[in-house]
Amino acid sequence: MNQSRWQPISPEKPARPVREPLTRDRIVDAAMELLVDQGYEAVSMRKVAQALNTGPASLYAHVANKKELDQLLVDRAAQGMEFPAEPDPEHWQEQLKDCMRSMLKVMRDYPGVARAAIGQVPLGERAMQSTEKMLAILKAGNVPDQAAAWAVDLIPLYVTATAFEESVQRAWEWTEDDIARFVGELRQFFQSLPAEKFPFTVALAASMTSGANGDERFEFGIQVITAGLASFADPA
Amino acid sequence: MNQSRWQPISPEKPARPVREPLTRDRIVDAAMELLVDQGYEAVSMRKVAQALNTGPASLYAHVANKKELDQLLVDRAAQGMEFPAEPDPEHWQEQLKDCMRSMLKVMRDYPGVARAAIGQVPLGERAMQSTEKMLAILKAGNVPDQAAAWAVDLIPLYVTATAFEESVQRAWEWTEDDIARFVGELRQFFQSLPAEKFPFTVALAASMTSGANGDERFEFGIQVITAGLASFADPA
DNA sequence: ACCTGAACACCGTTCAAGT
DNA sequence: ACCTGAACACCGTTCAAGT
Numbered sequence: 001m002n003q004s005r006w007q008p009i010s011p012e013k014p015a016r017p018v019r020e021p022l023t024r025d026r027i028v029d030a031a032m033e034l035l036v037d038q039g040y041e042a043v044s045m046r047k048v049a050q051a052l053n054t055g056p057a058s059l060y061a062h063v064a065n066k067k068e069l070d071q072l073l074v075d076r077a078a079q080g081m082e083f084p085a086e087p088d089p090e091h092w093q094e095q096l097k098d099c100m101r102s103m104l105k106v107m108r109d110y111p112g113v114a115r116a117a118i119g120q121v122p123l124g125e126r127a128m129q130s131t132e133k134m135l136a137i138l139k140a141g142n143v144p145d146q147a148a149a150w151a152v153d154l155i156p157l158y159v160t161a162t163a164f165e166e167s168v169q170r171a172w173e174w175t176e177d178d179i180a181r182f183v184g185e186l187r188q189f190f191q192s193l194p195a196e197k198f199p200f201t202v203a204l205a206a207s208m209t210s211g212a213n214g215d216e217r218f219e220f221g222i223q224v225i226t227a228g229l230a231s232f233a234d235p236a
Numbered sequence: 237m238n239q240s241r242w243q244p245i246s247p248e249k250p251a252r253p254v255r256e257p258l259t260r261d262r263i264v265d266a267a268m269e270l271l272v273d274q275g276y277e278a279v280s281m282r283k284v285a286q287a288l289n290t291g292p293a294s295l296y297a298h299v300a301n302k303k304e305l306d307q308l309l310v311d312r313a314a315q316g317m318e319f320p321a322e323p324d325p326e327h328w329q330e331q332l333k334d335c336m337r338s339m340l341k342v343m344r345d346y347p348g349v350a351r352a353a354i355g356q357v358p359l360g361e362r363a364m365q366s367t368e369k370m371l372a373i374l375k376a377g378n379v380p381d382q383a384a385a386w387a388v389d390l391i392p393l394y395v396t397a398t399a400f401e402e403s404v405q406r407a408w409e410w411t412e413d414d415i416a417r418f419v420g421e422l423r424q425f426f427q428s429l430p431a432e433k434f435p436f437t438v439a440l441a442a443s444m445t446s447g448a449n450g451d452e453r454f455e456f457g458i459q460v461i462t463a464g465l466a467s468f469a470d471p472a
Numbered sequence: 473a474c475c476t477g478a479a480c481a482c483c484g485t486t487c488a489a490g491t
Numbered sequence: 492a493c494c495t496g497a498a499c500a501c502c503g504t505t506c507a508a509g510t
Contacts, residue, residue, distance in 0.1 A: 021493080022493085056483095061493055065485075066483095066485090129434075161394070161400075193364070204381055208386075227468075231463040257474080258474080290475075292502095293477080297473080477506105485498105486500105487496105489497105490494080491495095
């Protein structure tokens with residue numbers, strides 16, 4: 001002890017800030033909670049700061065800006081992604097579809113994360129693992145290099161756009177009934193168009209408004225993409 | 237004349253507001269000019285009002301809200317869309333691709349309009365004509381009703397997402413050199429990954445970063461979609 | 473009916489000042 | 492080094508008041 005004299009344990013500053021210090025992780029935690037509870041619009045620097053009992057300026061010591069926070073949210077969500085087992089040349093198309101389903105599931109688990117992810121190259125560790133896995137599956141299916149490389153760009157684009165579209169509806173806070181009513185009105189609108197100018201739209205009105213919950217449409221989309229990629233595959 | 241006495245031509249109010257009255261069209265004109273000149277971020281109710289020499293509140297007599305203004309911008313842009321000639325069963329795949337190219341061209345002509353269009357069902361007159369045309373082409377190609385109906389949902393989703401991604405880069409105001417440098421760094425990043433964990437990513441680094449200008453990637457995407465849809469076609 | 477100024481409740485980001 | 496209050500330059504929307 002370099003100080004022999006007894007002294008009180010600094011009673012002058014008893015109310016030392018007990019708050020645990022800010023960290024990137026705590027900021028992302030708080031942002032993620034806001035995202036899940038209140039949607040993407042609620043994730044502002046100010047609201048995140050408020051949730052952490054501080055001011056918005058304090059965040060900038062740990063996060064460069066809002067855009068970086070968005071990327072961190074996407075990375076965090078990507079942690080939840082699951083991959084199929086070893087690439088199997090016999091079932092590569094189904095495996096690829098499983099990857100896409102897994103991507104959509106993650107985005108649905110964190111509603112609104114698609115809004116942060118769209119137009120963003122996914123470069124986090126987990127996202128890169130997903131890319132690697134899909135490349136492996138595509139090569140197991142004899143898809144040529146260039147097609148496989150572009151496919152792993154096309155696939156997240158499609159899945160993210162799908163999730164984004166869903167999140168827009170969610171942001172409107174529509175109930176099942178609201179959606180059903182909207183779909184009904186949309187069908188009526190299509191059917192009410194002049195049949196001379198819009199014969200196919202009128203005839204296919206029912207088909208165009210079916211699968212509104214999104215699952216069937218998504219399954220159709222991933223089937224189209226998978227079949228399209230299969231057309232690029234070299235003969236085995 | 238119901239007033240016989242001569243009188244000055246109301247000299248009390250000589251500075252009668254010469255400004256032509258606000259209309260929806262003038263508002264959309266001004267918004268479109270902002271969009272083209274300065275990108276989507278510049279299209280705010282306040283900036284549009286300022287361009288029209290008035291206050292933001294004045295717009296609300298003609299436009300319900302920002303979301304409606306966004307829709308009007310999309311409708312306006314859609315006017316520029318061109319369609320192929322009569323659906324030809326022999327060339328339906330190429331015709332469908334032409335539709336997609338035309339959609340992307342329109343969105344590129346109005347950079348940023350994709351940001352207003354994403355997650356929006358296109359219901360304007362011109363957009364409906366585009367849908368009708370694509371349905372006609374798909375049916376000429378013997379694509380079943382349900383597949384054709386979902387296809388005309390999938391196609392705008394893909395094209396809009398592509399244009400959106402491009403507009404994000406544009407918003408960053410990158411030059412050709414910036415893009416080239418970014419692509420180079422990205423390739424180096426892929427190549428520098430541990431080959432044990434990311435063998436395919438390392439091997440395909442060059443392919444993954446090629447086609448950065450977007451045209452080749454887009455051509456690949458519309459080929460995948462078209463071929464995928466063709467796999468649904470009934471035998472003729 | 474149309475337009476307006478002013479206000480309300482928000483944004484992201486910066487910066488000098490504190491500890 | 493980290494945190495803070497206050498400010499700056501923005502948003503969309505509403506509303507009472509004007510013409």
